[in-house]
Amino acid sequence: MRLVLALLLAVASFATAQAQSLLQPVDRIVAVVDEDVILRSELDMALANVLAQFAGREAQLPPREILERQVLERLVVTRLQLERANASGIRVSDAELEQAIQSIAAQNRMTPAQLRTQLAADGLSYEEFRTQLRDEIAIQRLQQRVAQSRVTVSETEIDMALAAQGDGGMIYRLANILVALPEAPTPEQLQLAQTKVNGIKQLIDRGEMDFAAAAIRYSDSPNALEGGDLGWRGLDEIPVLFANVIREMKPGQTSDPIRGPSGYQLIHLAEVREQGRQTxxxxxxxxxxxxxxxxxxxxxxxxxxxxxxxxxxxxxxxxxxxxxxxxxxxxxxxxxxxxxxxxxxxxxxxxxxxxxxxxxxxxxxxxxxxxxxxxxxxxxxxxDVTEANRRNQAREVIARRKSEEEIERFIRQLRSEAFVELRLGT
The missing domain is CATH 3.10.50.40 (Chitinase A; domain 3)
Structure with missing residues (x-):
């Protein structure tokens, strides 16, 4: 469960967003998603979350109009996944929801009653919190179902991954910036993306912007607002195209643009460390x-x-x-x-x-x-369980990498097949 204390801090701006929306005589539509709509008040609430998370670091965020479009795109993708989860018969019972709430409270060293009090103090109604949590669980289950139906890991793949490591299990702290491309980009779209990614790389190389700030401002990846952070990964859980580049990099370096299946990527290597023997x-x-x-x-x-x-x-x-x-x-x-x-x-x-x-x-x-x-x-x-653990870890990371790729492909397919009309400019 990824909802931890940050969730409680993020909702602190909800009351302000809700109060502002009450001043508007009509809550207008900012996006049409198939037969559903996203309202301005929903977008304002989501923006308030982001601003709360970046309190004191607002300069790292992109201009308001770009941030609004990023957040609205997230809302669209979330809505599409919820529609598919509902159509697939995925339901989250009240008992399962209560168990998840208890888990969140425990992670934050609170009782459920204290969590409820904290939410009220931050301006979020308990029912709104329950709704958001139920939606997140439903989306997680949909993604798990997609991954389980599409992903298998063979012993041969594990052998190849371990052989490709060749370094005894070094792991790498990575971040990325994505300049996205459609499935079949035109020459003009390719040229525009190349110009953009080269410009971002130049900003980073000249020291005008660090990698995390550039990711927040310019990346099209879902982890953009996390500074592009990908966490610690072994080479066996990184696509071969990127792993070959990362193997030759030193900590602190940023790669040249790499053309991948989703678009152009910049990869940043923050740290490297060796996994020791395990007994x-x-x-x-x-x-x-x-x-x-x-x-x-x-x-x-x-x-x-x-x-x-x-x-x-x-x-x-x-x-x-x-x-x-x-x-x-x-x-x-x-x-x-x-x-x-x-x-x-x-x-x-x-x-x-x-x-x-x-x-x-x-x-x-x-x-x-x-x-x-x-x-x-x-x-x-x-x-000594180093080798057994390496095989188990390789199996897990290959499955996770494949799952991420399949989920990303699934979301792109959902987005491309849906009727989506954005009305931010109206």
Whole structure:
């Protein structure tokens, strides 16, 4: 969930925008989106959000008319995605919405009641907040559905990505500026885009504007108002066209314009760092459980586990007792042997117990929802999981890169197929 404290700060200007809209006798239409419309008051509210986020840094924003067009385009794309989500049967229940609100409150170290109070103090009604959050969740689910239906990652792709890294897993902090082009640009559109991107590059090279400020002012990418920030990425999650350029760059450098599928890009390399070797402590243990059932009460299960615990302390063999008495069917035949496992593999309760023990030590009886348990920790070892993690990370980043590309393609398709009429100038 990306809604954190910044969301609460961003809505601080809502009251002002709403008050201004009340002074207008008629709330005019600024965009027609298929059979729906976007009103001036909605645009003013969204602009107020942006201005609140850039309080004290307003000089970084583009001129008002350009900012309005950027924000209006975001509203159009949002509206189109909501229409598609609704047509696809995506619904966000009240229970799911409440769970999301609780999560946001927890991230901001608040209770839901305190969050509601904060929203009111910032001038945003709780119902308006719920509506916005419901819309965001619906859009996220639509995008997830698009990605899941279109994206697969093969083992061959992972092998190729790791081979292409060739650097042991260096990661790069990147930002971008996009000068967008339509699907089939005319020579005039190509020339105009080239002139624009070259002009932006010259501004950056001469030091007249830093990269983040240039991205905010000129980029057509959805992350423009974040200064073009792309975060930390490995070369395996960057399209090959850009990865080959980035590999030759030094921190602080900005690439020459690169023609990509969406238009001309400028890539800025902020930092580079190496991912070190990664190890975890693995454990080997034996497990014995007395399950709580309708026929076995918690008290009965506890008495039995305590009797078994006493027998083990008296010297009886754990494996033998596990085979005879354990209700854990996954380990019973093996005498309770759980094999080597990483923390968390058998749940939080088991992890907490096994980490407290020494090799060869027997636990005290402990209870979970399933029943009463005993653990015998037989061994521990440090396991190098760098390669396994690299493969898992490569799988994740390839999937994320492909998802981003598919979602971007999906949004462009939505936009091109929709009837959209912008009326900012009227």
């Amino acid at each position: 975890i402590t693995e454990y080997r243990a034996r497990h014995l459980m007395v399950r709580i059932t309708e026929l076995v009460s918690p008290e009965q299960a506890q008495r039995k586990i305590e009797q078994l615990h006493a027998r083990l302390l008296a010297g009886e063999d754990f494996a033998t007792l596990a085979r005879e008495h354990s209700d854990d069917l996954s380990t019973r035949v093996q005498g309770g042997d759980m094999g080597w496992f990483a923390p968390g593999a058998w749940g939080t309760a088991v992890t907490q117990q096994v980490e407290m023990l020494q090799d060869g030590q027997l636990s005290q009886p402990f209870r979970t929802e399933a029943g009463w348990h005993l653990l015998l920790r037989e061994g521990s070892r440090e396991q």
